[in-house]
Amino acid sequence: MSDQKNVFTEMNGSFNGNDAFQKEGADYFSPEEFSKLANARRSVRKFTPEKIPDNVVEACLDLALLAPNSSNLQTWKFYRIKNEEMKKEISYACFSQPAASTAAELIVCVANPSSWKEHCKQMLQTFKSLPIETPKSALLYYKKIAPFVYTVGPLNVLTPFKWVFNNLVGIFKVVPRDPISSFGLLVWSVKSCALACENLMLAFRSYGYDTCPMEGFDACRVKKAMKLNRNETIVMIVGAGKRAEGGLYGPRVRFPREQFIKTL
Amino acid sequence: MSDQKNVFTEMNGSFNGNDAFQKEGADYFSPEEFSKLANARRSVRKFTPEKIPDNVVEACLDLALLAPNSSNLQTWKFYRIKNEEMKKEISYACFSQPAASTAAELIVCVANPSSWKEHCKQMLQTFKSLPIETPKSALLYYKKIAPFVYTVGPLNVLTPFKWVFNNLVGIFKVVPRDPISSFGLLVWSVKSCALACENLMLAFRSYGYDTCPMEGFDACRVKKAMKLNRNETIVMIVGAGKRAEGGLYGPRVRFPREQFIKTL
Numbered sequence: 032m033s034d035q036k037n038v039f040t041e042m043n044g045s046f047n048g049n050d051a052f053q054k055e056g057a058d059y060f061s062p063e064e065f066s067k068l069a070n071a072r073r074s075v076r077k078f079t080p081e082k083i084p085d086n087v088v089e090a091c092l093d094l095a096l097l098a099p100n101s102s103n104l105q106t107w108k109f110y111r112i113k114n115e116e117m118k119k120e121i122s123y124a125c126f127s128q129p130a131a132s133t134a135a136e137l138i139v140c141v142a143n144p145s146s147w148k149e150h151c152k153q154m155l156q157t158f159k160s161l162p163i164e165t166p167k168s169a170l171l172y173y174k175k176i177a178p179f180v181y182t183v184g185p186l187n188v189l190t191p192f193k194w195v196f197n198n199l200v201g202i203f204k205v206v207p208r209d210p211i212s213s214f215g216l217l218v219w220s221v222k223s224c225a226l227a228c229e230n231l232m233l234a235f236r237s238y239g240y241d242t243c244p245m246e247g248f249d250a251c252r253v254k255k256a257m258k259l260n261r262n263e264t265i266v267m268i269v270g271a272g273k274r275a276e277g278g279l280y281g282p283r284v285r286f287p288r289e290q291f292i293k294t295l
Numbered sequence: 296m297s298d299q300k301n302v303f304t305e306m307n308g309s310f311n312g313n314d315a316f317q318k319e320g321a322d323y324f325s326p327e328e329f330s331k332l333a334n335a336r337r338s339v340r341k342f343t344p345e346k347i348p349d350n351v352v353e354a355c356l357d358l359a360l361l362a363p364n365s366s367n368l369q370t371w372k373f374y375r376i377k378n379e380e381m382k383k384e385i386s387y388a389c390f391s392q393p394a395a396s397t398a399a400e401l402i403v404c405v406a407n408p409s410s411w412k413e414h415c416k417q418m419l420q421t422f423k424s425l426p427i428e429t430p431k432s433a434l435l436y437y438k439k440i441a442p443f444v445y446t447v448g449p450l451n452v453l454t455p456f457k458w459v460f461n462n463l464v465g466i467f468k469v470v471p472r473d474p475i476s477s478f479g480l481l482v483w484s485v486k487s488c489a490l491a492c493e494n495l496m497l498a499f500r501s502y503g504y505d506t507c508p509m510e511g512f513d514a515c516r517v518k519k520a521m522k523l524n525r526n527e528t529i530v531m532i533v534g535a536g537k538r539a540e541g542g543l544y545g546p547r548v549r550f551p552r553e554q555f556i557k558t559l
Contacts, residue, residue: 056335
């Protein structure tokens with residue numbers, strides 16, 4: 032079952048032994064429910080003072096972590112801001128927009144690309160603890176391939192070499208072109224974090240709460256208030272709460288689908 | 296209702312007139328259903344030859360477009376690859392991984408940051424066609440503020456000035472720190488596209504199909520095969536289809552939540 036013709040192929044080959052997980056979720060579907068949910072999620076910019084129960088917030092955060100993420104390296108972090116002083120500072124750094132200042136919860140969603148290294152090791156450790164045998168290709172991936180692909184060196188010292196390598200070898204063979212720099216790693220990590228953010232917002236809506244993803248904030252002030260380290264980049268800040276009157280600033284506007292959905 | 300104390304605040308002030316949209320979706324919630332769905336979504340790497348009905352694929356793409364996106368500028372694109380020759384080329388550029396080669400559908404998800412300019416104008420046009428009055432702050436946002444924030448100039452000529460401006464003014468006032476370069480604009484656009492990708496994958500699962508988001512591909516070869524222009528960046532390629540036996544390569548692995556969910 033294993034397919035090792037190309038070392039870059041992600042984690043080919045099944046785990047041997049207990050194959051019970053193969054049908055995980057396969058029997059569940061409900062298109063009407065998801066369509067209703069996706070339609071019900073709107074960016075709400077004013078919330079009532081009603082709090083969100085702790086267990087709901089935590090459940091939503093757990094659902095965020097179920098999003099797929101690159102190589103399962105989970106280079107994300109979600110900070111729930113409970114400290115009132117810090118919440119005020121962050122809300123101020125969000126230009127005091129009502130989506131922040133009236134939010135019952137502020138979740139600061141962070142990409143932490145440099146955690147890939149540690150998480151590669153942790154994957155290898157985790158495999159050992161699974162009750163089933165890990166395919167050799169998966170071990171190889173986290174031991175050798177991922178470190179080869181994601182290492183860019185201090186101050187991107189390897190970037191020019193990776194670029195030349197990709198462009199030379201790429202003439203003859205299929206090569207992954209990115210990430211080759213810390214910029215590329217950031218984009219890579221931001222993607223996975225954003226996938227989780229969408230889960231988070233849908234989860235809140237499924238519990239009857241609304242959200243507003245904010246990108247308009249002073250990242251320096253937010254990072255300072257939270258004492259984030261320099262490897263942590265804020266992807267977005269999600270405000271959540273109970274929708275207040277006037278919380279929707281307008282009807283949903285989308286341009287015609289033909290602009291965005293193309294068939295080739 | 297309008298809050299204009301800070302011009303950077305996103306689209307404050309409600310639309311006047313018909314407020315029927317205010318309750319849009321507010322009455323819908325079903326936490327159990329979403330939890331089941333989010334749990335059921337797994338990255339599946341082998342599909343059966345079964346096709347996905349056209350209407351299902353199109354419905355899933357429509358649901359993708361319901362994701363929130365920065366300033367509603369919709370700088371995304373979703374290419375459904377039907378051409379068999381192109382599909383083969385893309386699958387080859389995905390290192391011939393089974394998630395691509397066996398997929399009934401390949402959706403190439405693209406960020407197109409430079410479309411923000413055109414879409415700003417389109418937003419202003421769209422406002423005119425709405426049956427309700429658009430608040431002045433929204434008109435101001437798309438006429439003045441968004442162009443001010445997102446313009447980086449050819450070859451990032453404005454980046455150093457924006458950086459100096461932000462760092463000087465930022466001493467005294469809250470300022471948005473990003474995007475100030477084409478790189479920042481790319482990250483900005485990738486985020487919104489990834490939010491839509493999560494919707495897309497959940498939508499397929501809700502219809503009983505599985506997906507695999509792929510980031511391991513030769514972007515140069517894929518872009519060439521698809522004749523994408525240089526402003527278009529591939530965020531991920533989503534393979535979709537009916538789960539085949541052995542399609543799940545392992546049980547879901549997530550590190551302990553305490554590593555990722557922090558309370559401050």
